[in-house]
Amino acid sequence: MPFAPPADFGILGLAHALGDPKDVAATAADYVDDPDRVLLWGYRTYHRSPDSTTPTALAARAATKALAKAGVDPRDLDLVVVADSSVPDHLLWDASAALAREIGATSSPTLLLTQGCASGVTAFQHIAGTFAVREDVDTVLLVTVNQVSEAHTNRMRSNTLLSSDGAAAAVLRRGHGRLRWLATEQITDPTYNDFYRVEYGAAAAPFPPEGTSNLDVDPLSLVYRHFRREPEHLAKFVRTLNTRVRTVYERACDRADVDPGQVAKFLFLNDNQDSLADIAKAVGVPLERTNAALGADLGHCGGADQLICLDTYLERGDLAEGDVVALAGISIGMHWYCTLLTV
Known part of the structure; x- marks a missing residue:
């Protein structure tokens, strides 16, 4: 028999939003004393959001674009999932509910995933579980966001890669055959x-x-x-x-x-x-x-x-x-x- 995933859904609309582009060679010395080490990593450009931007605002930009591509009204979403690998806007605070409010999905339940860089990819399995056990769920918004808090980490010294500010959003629809989860x-x-x-x-x-x-x-x-x-x-x-x-x-x-x-x-x-x-x-x-x-x-x-x-x-x-x-x-x-x- 042909393979059939346990939950049948695909991406109806996909979009992303980035911070402002910055040249690595021109700005590395602003972050580290040894910019040559950073240049050896091979990056040409990274993206930095303006200081006034929050991870929620960046996530909302991507979400709004994805919903428009999919032709979906945020009020018709059955679930909003946010995967945040950033330092959040606030402590003791729910970024998924904040995003839902920001985009006008005020009647949707929400889910917040915070397993670092894994969350945006492993979210598909969590969402598959929702589709499998909830027949009334047809449309889910997944938004994954990362915005470096430069008060907490140095984007060029926290690892052996260069951290950037960006978000992606996917509108997932039950039974949709394109960009189908396997x-x-x-x-x-x-x-x-x-x-x-x-x-x-x-x-x-x-x-x-x-x-x-x-x-x-x-x-x-x-x-x-x-x-x-x-x-x-x-x-x-x-x-x-x-x-x-x-x-x-x-x-x-x-x-x-x-x-x-x-x-x-x-x-x-x-x-x-x-x-x-x-x-x-x-x-x-x-x-x-x-x-x-x-x-x-x-x-x-x-x-x-x-x-x-x-x-x-x-x-x-x-x-x-x-x-x-x-x-x-x-x-x-x-x-x-x-x-x-x-x-």
Whole structure:
């Protein structure tokens, strides 16, 4: 029998919104003392929202565009899902309800996902579950957003990639045959949950020591500190990062009865160019079938990377009907994840 996913839905409308484009070479020295290190990552452009913009406002821009493309009134949405990989506008506050209010979806239930960069991709599985158990749900809005809070993190020093401001929105419709969901897989290894965290501002450490701030903490130091007595385990961890991407990708393909070699695009995080080359080799796809070239002009938009890239490729006409696209990545947690869609 032909493969049939457990929930039948596709993307009716897809759109994205970005902050203002900034030239990496011209601005790197504003963020780091060693701009040459950043330039070696291979990024040409990143996007920064104006200081007055909030993650909710950026998410609303993408949502409004997607709803217009789909021809859907926000009042007709059955569920609003927000996947936020940013520092939120406020604490003890619900970004999903705030977005629903912002776009006029005032009668829709909402769901907030905050598993870092994983949320925008793994959200498809959560939404599939809703479609499966709620026959009255026909139209769902998924919005994934990332806007760097420069009071909490340095966009050029929080990891080995360059963080950017962007949001993507997808209107999902039951029974829609285009950009149809096939499968989602996830691997979690909680051993490394503390890696890359923001040190101060939450309940465990509300305030930094006097005279310091989060910007004085190198998030990568937690990684190095974890392995300081076992350098061989650090090398093993680095290898594990890529091999688990391959594993979760193969599991998703197996679940959807898809030949990995036939996947038209493998869309990963907008990582640095060396990392994307390593990922392509580990997964076994040609680099040109990844988002490496596009990511260099976007920067890393957190959990929105894959959908922003997908929307861009569709706008360019780079994908054909029937093409299978993989959305994959690694996230704080640690999580490895992959969702398959068919154009």
